[in-house]
Amino acid sequence: MIVVGGDEPLKKKLLVVDDQVGIRILLLEVFATEGYETFQAANGRIALEIARSHPIDLVLLDMKIPGMDGLEILKQLKQYDPDIKVIMMTAYGELDMINQATDMGAVMHFTKPFDIDEMRLAVNLQMGQGTATRFVGNS
Template identity: 70%
Template sequence: MEKGKVLIVDDQNGIRILLMEVFNSEGYTTYQAANGKTAIEIVQKESPDLVLLDMKIPGMDGLEILKHLKEINPAIKVIMMTAYGELDMIKEATKLGALMHFTKPFDIDEMRVAVNMHLQDKSVDHFG
């Protein structure tokens, strides 16, 4: 059964690889992007259900990316990943429609649980 598609947007390769491994093993289809341009292309082409989006990305920052993603697909679920102390940006992201945020270094299990929680309603629909 298709569990859903997760896009990981982070300029740090190590974080992308780690998160992809976690969500692949959970049965999700995963995509990765190192920058906003790639993230937007993937959302247009693959329509992921949920995006894990880093706030601090060189070039187009997380807030800009979030705006673009919500324009493409207002229903897309976005969880922000932030560095410590980016409170203003977090408030702004919430206004723009981000579901929640994790501060780095985050607990990978908490993130796994959060993603499963936000995407499980999708699998419930199949039985209705």
């Protein structure tokens, strides 16, 4: 963990991108209690603004967002920061979109409704606590 000036360790930063406010609130509460600095965005424009102004470590990204879909957001996030980790979330389980997201650098995907404990484990593993399997969910 990185320590600045002997004070508190720097918190890892997590961005939740979903147009459903209930999902964002749930994930923010869960991951704030895990010790992460959490951010939220309801659309792609806000997500990209946050990613440009904060060094985000991991993004939980919904595939189906009005305006700019998850694949376009993923593409732009990776252009800005090729090392950013992205876990995709989908209620649709569309295999072609999941494969495209993986090809574009997404590390995992979850199918909604997901098990919050599996999501917590996957995020903690991706944030440096070990390794996780590529796909988790109901697909």
